[in-house]
Amino acid sequence: MQSSKPPGRSWVSRLDRYLVGHVSGLPGGNHDAFFRRLSASANQGKLWMGTAAVLALFPGKTRRAAVHGLIAQGVASAVTNVVFKTLLPRTRPLPEHLPVFRFVHPQPTSSSMPSGHSASAVAFAVGAGLVRPALGVALAPAALGVAYSRVHTGAHWPSDVIFGSILGAGAALVTRHWWPVRPPIPPTTRxxxxxxxxxxxxxxxxxxxxxxxxxxxxxxxxxxxxxxxxxxxxxxxxxxxxxxxxxxxxxxxxxxxxxxxxxxxxxxxxxxxxxxxxxxxxxxxxxxxxxxxxxxxxxxxxxxxxxxxxxxxxxDVGVVTVERGLAGNPEVSRLIMLNTSSVGLYPNLVRRREYLQPALGKPLAGVVAMFRTFAAGTPTTLSVDGVRHKVWIAYLGRGRYYPRDHAPLIRPVMDDGVLDVRLITADESFARLRLLWSVLTGTVASSRITHLREATEVRIDAGGAPMALAVDGEALAGVRKVAYEVRPKALAYYSPRP
Structure with a gap:
C-alpha cells in the first residue's frame, strides 16, 4: 500500500509550506514595503542597538534594561549563527513559494534554520522586559513584527522563526543569571x-x-x-x-x-x-x-x-578599634563609624563610581569603575575573623546597604543592629579574570569570589604588614589590626518623619 505523504517531507515541512501558502495568498499593499523595511532594519541587530542607544539616555532601570537586552541579543545571535546554523543546514523558501513583489532580494545564503533575526528580536525584548516589564511589553510588537517579517518576505520558514524565537527567549533567561534582576530595596524606616x-x-x-x-x-x-x-x-x-x-x-x-x-x-x-x-x-x-x-x-x-x-x-553606631605601631608596643585608638569602612581597593572604586555616576547612572558607573579599578589593582593578604584571605576588597557597612552586590549605595534602615560584611577575594585561581568576568556579567554577588554576611563583631589582622584602612572616607595608614562592633541605637539624630 502506497503512502499518500510526499517522500522526504516531515510534518514540520508540510506545516511550513501550508503556512507560507497562506502568507502568499495575502493581497499586496503598503504592508509589503513596511515588512521589507522592518526586516532590513534588524540586519546585524541595528534596530536593537539603536533602540538601546535611545534607552541608555534614561538612567536607572531603563538604562539597565537596555544593557541586559544587548547582552541577551549578543548571546542569542552568537548561538544561532555560529552553532545552530552549522548543525542544522536547511534551504530557504524558493521564489515560487511567494509573490515576486514580496520576496526578499537578495536572499540570505546561510542556513534557513534557525532565524537569527527572530532570535535577536525576542532576546532583546525579553531581556529588557526582565529588568523593566513595561518596556518589554512596549518592545514586544516590534520583536514580533521582525519575526513575522522573515516569513512575509520569504527569508525563513515559520518553523525557523519559532525555533529562533525560542533560542532568543532562552538567551534572555540565561543571561538573567549573569545580569540578575536586583531584589527590591526595603522601605525606609526610623x-x-x-x-x-x-x-x-x-x-x-x-x-x-x-x-x-x-x-x-x-x-x-x-x-x-x-x-x-x-x-x-x-x-x-x-x-x-x-x-x-x-x-x-x-x-x-x-x-x-x-x-x-x-x-x-x-x-x-x-x-x-x-x-x-x-x-x-x-x-x-x-x-x-x-x-x-x-x-x-x-x-x-x-x-x-x-x-x-x-x-x-x-x-546604631560602629565602634572601630584601631591598632598601629610596633607589635610589642601598639598604639590603640577608637573611632565612631557611621557609614562604611574598607581595606583594599574600595576607596578607589568609590571615587571612580562617584565621578562616572552623573553620566552613566549608578549601575553602569559601578561596572565601569570596577573594571578600571581591578584591571591594575593588586590584592591584600588579610586574616578576617581568623580566616586568611587574599582580598581585593574588605568592606564593612554600618547597617545593611543595598543593592546586595559590589556597589552598595542605599541604607534604608539605620538601626538594624548589624555590620554589612562584604569580601571580594583573590583566593581562587585566575582571580583577576574571574573578577572581571563577574563584573561584566553582573554576577559579583553570586560569584565564588564574593563573600556576603552580617555580623555584630568583625576582626581584621594584616599579619604584621601594615594596611591602609578607610573609615567614613578618612584614610588611616600603618594599621596592623582593626576590630569592629555595633553599639545599638547609640546616636540620636534629627530626621524628618518618613
Whole structure:
C-alpha cells in the first residue's frame, strides 16, 4: 500500500509550506514595503542597538534594561549563527513559494534554520522586559513584527522563526543569571525618638569645618541667617577639629550639636554627641554626605524642618578599634563609624563610581569603575575573623546597604543592629579574570569570589604588614589590626518623619 505523504517531507515541512501558502495568498499593499523595511532594519541587530542607544539616555532601570537586552541579543545571535546554523543546514523558501513583489532580494545564503533575526528580536525584548516589564511589553510588537517579517518576505520558514524565537527567549533567561534582576530595596524606616525642638536654632551649637568640599567665605553667615539663635563655631585650618567640636558642644545652653562638613567631620561630631548624650543635626556641606542622605537631611531645607519640629530618630553606631605601631608596643585608638569602612581597593572604586555616576547612572558607573579599578589593582593578604584571605576588597557597612552586590549605595534602615560584611577575594585561581568576568556579567554577588554576611563583631589582622584602612572616607595608614562592633541605637539624630 502506497503512502499518500510526499517522500522526504516531515510534518514540520508540510506545516511550513501550508503556512507560507497562506502568507502568499495575502493581497499586496503598503504592508509589503513596511515588512521589507522592518526586516532590513534588524540586519546585524541595528534596530536593537539603536533602540538601546535611545534607552541608555534614561538612567536607572531603563538604562539597565537596555544593557541586559544587548547582552541577551549578543548571546542569542552568537548561538544561532555560529552553532545552530552549522548543525542544522536547511534551504530557504524558493521564489515560487511567494509573490515576486514580496520576496526578499537578495536572499540570505546561510542556513534557513534557525532565524537569527527572530532570535535577536525576542532576546532583546525579553531581556529588557526582565529588568523593566513595561518596556518589554512596549518592545514586544516590534520583536514580533521582525519575526513575522522573515516569513512575509520569504527569508525563513515559520518553523525557523519559532525555533529562533525560542533560542532568543532562552538567551534572555540565561543571561538573567549573569545580569540578575536586583531584589527590591526595603522601605525606609526610623526608630523615632524625642529631641528638643530648635526654633530659629535656639539651643543649637554648630561646628563648621572649613575643609568641607563646598565651604565658602559666606557659609557661616548663611547658616547664621537660617539659624539666627544658634551658636556657630568655625574650625580653622590650623586647629584640631575634635577639640573645636568639643568646645562647640561645651557652649552654655547647648541642647543639640550641629555639624557642617563631610563624612569624616560628621563622624567626629557623632562621637562627641554620643559621649554627651545629645542629639546630632547633620547639615549637608562636605564633599561626601552619606549619613546626611541616609538620615533624610540631604538638603538644608529638610534639616531645618526636622530641627524646627524636633523630629528625631535613633541610629546604631560602629565602634572601630584601631591598632598601629610596633607589635610589642601598639598604639590603640577608637573611632565612631557611621557609614562604611574598607581595606583594599574600595576607596578607589568609590571615587571612580562617584565621578562616572552623573553620566552613566549608578549601575553602569559601578561596572565601569570596577573594571578600571581591578584591571591594575593588586590584592591584600588579610586574616578576617581568623580566616586568611587574599582580598581585593574588605568592606564593612554600618547597617545593611543595598543593592546586595559590589556597589552598595542605599541604607534604608539605620538601626538594624548589624555590620554589612562584604569580601571580594583573590583566593581562587585566575582571580583577576574571574573578577572581571563577574563584573561584566553582573554576577559579583553570586560569584565564588564574593563573600556576603552580617555580623555584630568583625576582626581584621594584616599579619604584621601594615594596611591602609578607610573609615567614613578618612584614610588611616600603618594599621596592623582593626576590630569592629555595633553599639545599638547609640546616636540620636534629627530626621524628618518618613
Amino acid at each position: 526608630a523615632v525618638t524625642s529631641a528638643p525642638a530648635l526654633p530659629g536654632g535656639e539651643g543649637l551649637s554648630i561646628v563648621v569645618n572649613t575643609l568641607g568640599g563646598s565651604f565658602k567665605e559666606e557659609t557661616a553667615a548663611a547658616l547664621q541667617e537660617i539659624f539666627p539663635k544658634a551658636h556657630i563655631n568655625i574650625a580653622q585650618l590650623d586647629e584640631e577639629l575634635v577639640q573645636r567640636i568639643n568646645a562647640t558642644a561645651d557652649h552654655p545652653g547647648t541642647l543639640a550639636l550641629g555639624v557642617w562638613g563631610g563624612d569624616g567631620t560628621v563622624g567626629a561630631a557623632a562621637a562627641v554627641a554620643v559621649e554627651r548624650s545629645i542629639p546630632l543635626l547633620v547639615l549637608p556641606g562636605g564633599t561626601l554626605n552619606h549619613f546626611a542622605r541616609d538620615a533624610g537631611t540631604g538638603s538644608l531645607k529638610e534639616a531645618v524642618a526636622a530641627a524646627e519640629k524636633g523630629d528625631a530618630a535613633l541610629a
